[in-house]
Amino acid sequence: STRWDMATPYVDSTHHTQNIRQFAEDVKAATDGELEIVVHAGGSLINHKEIVRAVRSRQISIGEVFIGILGNEDPVFKLDNLPFLATDFDQAKKLYDVSKATIESKLAEDNMMLLYSVPWPPQGIYSKKAINSVEDLEGGKMRAYSSTLSQLSVLLKASPTTVQTVEIPQAFSTGIIDMMITSPTTGVSSQSWDYVSHYTDVQAWIPKNMVIINTRAFKRLDEKTQQGLLQASADAELRGWEMAKKETALNTKILADKGMNVAAPTKALMSSLNDIGDVMAKDWIKEAGSEGEAILEAYKK
Amino acid sequence: MRFFLNKLYHGAGILSAVCIVAICVVILARVVGRWMGIVVPSSDDFAGFLLAASSFMALAYTFQHGGHIRVSLFTSRLGEKSALFCERFVLLSASVLSAYLAYELCYMVWESWDYEEVSSGFVAIPMWIVQLPVAIGMVIFAISVIDLTVCSLLFGKRIPLSEEESLAEKDFINIDGVKHQDSKGESQ
Amino acid sequence: MNELIIGGILLVVLFGFLASGLWVALSLLMVAISGMILLGNDAFGLIYATSTWGAVSDWSLAALPLFIWMGEILFRTRLSSDLFEGLTPWLGRVPGRLLHVNILSCGLFAAVSGSSAATAATIGKMTLPELKKQGYDDKMAIATLAGSGTLGLLIPPSIILIVYGVAAEVSIGRLFIAGAVPGLMLVMLFMGYTMYWALRNPSKVPSDTVTYSWSVKLKALLKLIPVGLLVLFVLGSIYGGLTTPTEAAAFGVVGALLLAFTGRSLTRESLVGSLMGATKTSCMILLILAGAAFLTVAMGFIGLPRMLAETIAAMELSPYLLLFILTLLFVVLGCFLDGISVVVLTTSVVLPMVLQAGIDPLWFGIYIVLVVEMSQITPPVGFNLFVLQSLTGRDMIFISKAALPFFFLLLFAVVIVTVFPGIVTWLPSEMTAS
Numbered sequence: 001s002t003r004w005d006m007a008t009p010y011v012d013s014t015h016h017t018q019n020i021r022q023f024a025e026d027v028k029a030a031t032d033g034e035l036e037i038v039v040h041a042g043g044s045l046i047n048h049k050e051i052v053r054a055v056r057s058r059q060i061s062i063g064e065v066f067i068g069i070l071g072n073e074d075p076v077f078k079l080d081n082l083p084f085l086a087t088d089f090d091q092a093k094k095l096y097d098v099s100k101a102t103i104e105s106k107l108a109e110d111n112m113m114l115l116y117s118v119p120w121p122p123q124g125i126y127s128k129k130a131i132n133s134v135e136d137l138e139g140g141k142m143r144a145y146s147s148t149l150s151q152l153s154v155l156l157k158a159s160p161t162t163v164q165t166v167e168i169p170q171a172f173s174t175g176i177i178d179m180m181i182t183s184p185t186t187g188v189s190s191q192s193w194d195y196v197s198h199y200t201d202v203q204a205w206i207p208k209n210m211v212i213i214n215t216r217a218f219k220r221l222d223e224k225t226q227q228g229l230l231q232a233s234a235d236a237e238l239r240g241w242e243m244a245k246k247e248t249a250l251n252t253k254i255l256a257d258k259g260m261n262v263a264a265p266t267k268a269l270m271s272s273l274n275d276i277g278d279v280m281a282k283d284w285i286k287e288a289g290s291e292g293e294a295i296l297e298a299y300k301k
Numbered sequence: 302m303r304f305f306l307n308k309l310y311h312g313a314g315i316l317s318a319v320c321i322v323a324i325c326v327v328i329l330a331r332v333v334g335r336w337m338g339i340v341v342p343s344s345d346d347f348a349g350f351l352l353a354a355s356s357f358m359a360l361a362y363t364f365q366h367g368g369h370i371r372v373s374l375f376t377s378r379l380g381e382k383s384a385l386f387c388e389r390f391v392l393l394s395a396s397v398l399s400a401y402l403a404y405e406l407c408y409m410v411w412e413s414w415d416y417e418e419v420s421s422g423f424v425a426i427p428m429w430i431v432q433l434p435v436a437i438g439m440v441i442f443a444i445s446v447i448d449l450t451v452c453s454l455l456f457g458k459r460i461p462l463s464e465e466e467s468l469a470e471k472d473f474i475n476i477d478g479v480k481h482q483d484s485k486g487e488s489q
Numbered sequence: 490m491n492e493l494i495i496g497g498i499l500l501v502v503l504f505g506f507l508a509s510g511l512w513v514a515l516s517l518l519m520v521a522i523s524g525m526i527l528l529g530n531d532a533f534g535l536i537y538a539t540s541t542w543g544a545v546s547d548w549s550l551a552a553l554p555l556f557i558w559m560g561e562i563l564f565r566t567r568l569s570s571d572l573f574e575g576l577t578p579w580l581g582r583v584p585g586r587l588l589h590v591n592i593l594s595c596g597l598f599a600a601v602s603g604s605s606a607a608t609a610a611t612i613g614k615m616t617l618p619e620l621k622k623q624g625y626d627d628k629m630a631i632a633t634l635a636g637s638g639t640l641g642l643l644i645p646p647s648i649i650l651i652v653y654g655v656a657a658e659v660s661i662g663r664l665f666i667a668g669a670v671p672g673l674m675l676v677m678l679f680m681g682y683t684m685y686w687a688l689r690n691p692s693k694v695p696s697d698t699v700t701y702s703w704s705v706k707l708k709a710l711l712k713l714i715p716v717g718l719l720v721l722f723v724l725g726s727i728y729g730g731l732t733t734p735t736e737a738a739a740f741g742v743v744g745a746l747l748l749a750f751t752g753r754s755l756t757r758e759s760l761v762g763s764l765m766g767a768t769k770t771s772c773m774i775l776l777i778l779a780g781a782a783f784l785t786v787a788m789g790f791i792g793l794p795r796m797l798a799e800t801i802a803a804m805e806l807s808p809y810l811l812l813f814i815l816t817l818l819f820v821v822l823g824c825f826l827d828g829i830s831v832v833v834l835t836t837s838v839v840l841p842m843v844l845q846a847g848i849d850p851l852w853f854g855i856y857i858v859l860v861v862e863m864s865q866i867t868p869p870v871g872f873n874l875f876v877l878q879s880l881t882g883r884d885m886i887f888i889s890k891a892a893l894p895f896f897f898l899l900l901f902a903v904v905i906v907t908v909f910p911g912i913v914t915w916l917p918s919e920m921t922a923s
């Protein structure tokens with residue numbers, strides 16, 4: 001039998017890790033114990049930034065990463081972080097379907113395969129005051145951790161500020177930042193009600209994680225084991241998307257229960273934000289070229 | 302040769318010190334930039350890369366000054382001859398290990414270059430550039446360990462003590478009479 | 490091969506290399522490589538490179554060389570002698586007198602730095618030479634520093650509380666608040682023990698029969714103004730929202746340089762000396778950190794810490810017994826791995842069983858920190874020991890023996906917060922109620 005060590009970046013309480021633990025059990029059952037996946041969650045084996053490299057060079061056979069972390073390698077990995085392009089799970093699924101082949105071919109160039117991909121809940125705005133129109137965002141200090149987010153902040157006339165995830169509570173309470181865009185999951189896990197009062201559910205984008213494996217490691221498995229692994233992956237993908245939907249409803253409710261003002265965005269706010277989204281999508285096409293244009297055309301059909 | 306090697310260790314040590322100053326400058330720029338609403342792009346990445354460069358470029362320099370710590374309590378109770386034997390064993394092990402680690406870190410840099418890997422932060426920096434100082438630092442470290450091993454085998458040179466250790470040794474001579482001799486014949 | 494057999498062999502390898510005098514960092518790497526070979530993992534060379542790069546290019550560690558540099562600059566100014574002269578009249582009647590400077594300044598510096606190695610290195614550079622000069626017992630000076638250096642982890646900000654907070658989904662803000670009272674309690678425990686020790690060993694504290702008048706006492710306060718300004722400057726920059734704790738280190742350097750400049754002790758020579766000194770110390774610490782990181786990864790592959798934690802989980806113990814066994818596990822693992830790694834390697838298994846046993850995760854976070862603090866001063870892998878060996882030139886084993894009473898004080902603190910959990914939970918619940 002074969003043992004695969006699997007590195008994942010997120011802690012046990014996230015739905016991604018819970019899904020992966022179930023996936024590992026499924027694989028063991030589906031391959032009659034021929035393939036055992038040992039999950040090392042929360043970056044305990046390999047740092048998030050190094051997981052792709054580790055899978056590519058077969059230091060480990062399988063790993064999970066946030067797709068956007070590869071954004072600098074190829075623009076296609078930035079796609080699910082484009083704001084106001086896909087704003088509900090159905091759209092996100094469609095975007096995934098039309099971009100999947102390109103993602104797979106990019107991974108294949110580096111000896112990797114995509115097993116499956118699962119989304120995070122849609123991203124909303126956490127802020128100290130109510131956001132009714134795009135003017136309320138002007139002049140704010142917004143947390144930005146990627147070039148996409150910095151660009152968005154600039155378009156919103158807010159000043160982008162880099163703060164590490166772990167420093168968020170302190171940065172809010174001391175005024176280094178006064179708003180951020182992130183998912184209800186992160187809002188709940190970081191207990192955001194301690195330091196912000198408003199959550200505006202703009203559903204800006206739906207980023208995803210992906211589970212990748214080393215192609216050579218895959219080829220070394222016998223055909224029956226390969227089939228078992230692929231079947232378990234397909235199941236994990238379906239299950240993961242359902243988990244993300246439940247997670248969204250549950251955590252948004254928790255935010256409200258904990259006393260935060262959870263608000264749907266006003267029409268005026270959304271139309272201004274969608275305009276900004278169009279600008280950023282055009283910029284992305286410039287960067288991604290004809291390949292990117294084809295993906296977006298397929299998406300808009 | 303001696304002159305060249307010492308210059309190499311010292312020069313790398315100075316580069317490492319420059320990196321520490323650079324970390325300070327990058328962080329200050331980041332903070333001051335924030336007050337004025339300017340983002341210093343990838344400042345956290347750069348501070349991390351400078352930290353890596355600083356730590357590894359100083360390896361040989363620190364080694365030459367006895368800055369890397371080891372447990373000498375047991376070996377310091379040995380007689381002159383067995384102590385030298387022990388030091389030679391330790392130096393030979395360290396030579397093999399550091400040479401191997403240097404090879405692996407060089408391989409890492411080559412692989413980053415080959416795959417055109419870039420950093421994941423705001424600014425996409427080719428990884429091989431920022432990893433290169435780590436590999437170079439380890440290579441210089443390996444050279445300095447092998448250098449000392451050769452000197453130990455040929456001239457019986459001893460592993461250098463840090464300033465603090467030499468000071469502490471002086472106390473020890475008074476307390477329990479354990480005696481340490483400085484390296485013979487070799488002056489640097 | 491069975492995890493326990495591998496673990497046993499690795500123990501022999503580790504002690505063999507350490508005892509023969511191989512450098513600590515290289516010994517850790519030797520053990521990690523041996524572990525990977527015994528496990529049959531043939532990618533260990535690549536994994537070594539990956540884990541090393543990941544460990545040393547981490548932004549949150551960037552504060553470490555800066556704090557050490559700050560200590561080196563201050564060491565070359567009048568600041569440390571001013572600090573002692575300013576406090577001497579005030580501590581004149583307290584048993585153990587200036588030894589308390591170690592504890593109090595570590596407590597204060599802990600409010601700026603999140604790491605125990607940085608705390609011990611920065612404060613030790615300033616206080617140890619001065620204490621030695623004044624004739625204080627070397628062993629106790631080292632011990633108080635080793636012990637109170639660990640306060641860096643408990644008194645906020647704290648790296649380990651952040652790591653735990655993310656893993657356990659406990660609010661980091663609330664964890665920081667929860668650390669304050671136990672932190673003060675530790676300071677008092679350490680000072681209490683120091684007084685007790687001084688009363689029992691009067692010959693080891695230099696005698697001082699001078700009675701200080703109030704005017705002398707007040708005049709002495711003037712000498713504390715520069716230190717006070719520096720502390721205000723750095724703490725103020727954090728709590729005034731100007732910087733994050735990591736960034737505050739750069740402010741510490743600027744503040745120290747300003748002090749050295751106004752005190753006319755900033756020469757080209759002292760500047761270069763401070764910088765090269767900081768370079769050596771931080772290089773030493775980071776090479777060991779990188780070695781420890783690879784050993785942690787090797788342990789992750791071997792699965793020994795997880796296996797031990799799972800064995801404990803399977804016992805289904807009562808809460809008190811569970812805590813007792815967990816403490817034992819963490820102390821043993823903490824001897825060989827760096828404390829934060831122990832937490833990272835075992836949380837997946839430990840957290841569910843702790844929640845299952847009905848233990849408050851907020852309280853458990855503080856418990857974890859206390860246990861990790863112990864790991865900083867247990868040999869062979871204890872970062873405060875390394876820092877102090879480098880500062881004093883004394884052997885690690887001498888230092889760990891000296892620090893042993895402080896290990897037991899930390900253990901005692903664990904017992905106290907277990908019996909009186911309110912020490913941890915009172916302040917956070919009080920503050921969130923309002």
Ligand code: NA
Nearest residue numbers: 599602641646
């Ligand atoms: Na602290």
Ligand code: NA
Nearest residue numbers: 823864867870
């Ligand atoms: Na330890």
